[in-house]
Amino acid sequence: MLNAAVRLFNERGYDATSMYDIAVSLGITKSSVYHHIAGKEQLLQMAMDRALDGLFEAAEDVRQQDLPAIERLERLIGRSVLVLAERFEFVTVLLRVRGNTEVEQHALTRRREFDTVVTELVKQAQTEGDVRPDIDPATAARLLLGMVNSLSEWYRPRPGGAAAIATAVSAIAFEGLRL
């Protein structure tokens, strides 16, 4: 049911998806939907949590590794690509919320926390002399995540596709496009 709702959210947008649409896609009526969930916003909440939990899991795994900051950064970026691929529909929902309600604002706060983790890794890698010092760490982090998050707009799940894209992201972000 969450899957059906999230699919519709991504097709038409959260606001443009009615409870009726969700009910029809499940072959039941609108009132039956309310037997299973408390309301529309709960579906949004569950979807966003699923995405955020995946990202913070990756951040925690990487944090525990005893490696230079740039290696941890590269791994976290790679893991983020994989999370985005595995939980594709959920992350897409997350990346679209505007903070209109409290639930959405809480999700935005958690997203910002994740951004901070990446920013700190860039900063540390800079201190360790592995990252070019002429770039603002916060800007670099946002551009990196921008690259990763853009997947939600064009990635279509294919077997093995995620790994290939993770490689491409790593190559461009850390070695550059130019030969």
Add this chain to the structure above:
Amino acid sequence: MLNAAVRLFNERGYDATSMYDIAVSLGITKSSVYHHIAGKEQLLQMAMDRALDGLFEAAEDVRQQDLPAIERLERLIGRSVLVLAERFEFVTVLLRVRGNTEVEQHALTRRREFDTVVTELVKQAQTEGDVRPDIDPATAARLLLGMVNSLSEWYRPRPGGAAAIATAVSAIAFEGLRL
């Protein structure tokens, strides 16, 4: 008036912005708004056109330059950053549409055309031996544009800020983050 509407679209989302909201922000009534425009969707249309026209102008300018493909690619990416900064609110509106109506779908089609222009530049630069051959051109183009487009989610207009970010994008995308 277009500016007021677009600002609200970006604050709350297009669907969540009512004609009443727009009217209040202009100090007039809802019915007065309809004296100036045909409907809500026209505002969306105008905003998206403003963004797309800027991008295609940049593409056309770059196309006419007699330079290696990689140089043209780098300039187009840089110009795109500047367009996004100059027409920030309009591009942000554009990047959020989901294709729910015909107007939105037409905008998505134009966006895809722009993607193709970038993809062709990457491909050509690869042929000319200036871009690493191990990356799919379409994927590279999407990642590049993903980086650029992510500005709509965190960039806040500041004097000279756009140029600094264009430099950062260029540095990361073409030379890589690693020293």
Add this chain to the structure above:
DNA sequence: TTGATTACCGACCGATCGTTCGGTAGGAAA
């Protein structure tokens, strides 16, 4: 056989939406 639980439904509610319409005030043109 009873009683409780689960899954579901149709009808309805209040609110909000985009849009329309008839009308008015004021300034410019004739």
Add this chain to the structure above:
DNA sequence: TTTCCTACCGAACGATCGGTCGGTAATCAA
């Protein structure tokens, strides 16, 4: 003065929305 145009308004329209409520059919343990 009359006529026209522009900008604006209040009231209302039909449609759609998220959500509620009373009730039903089926299942299963006691």
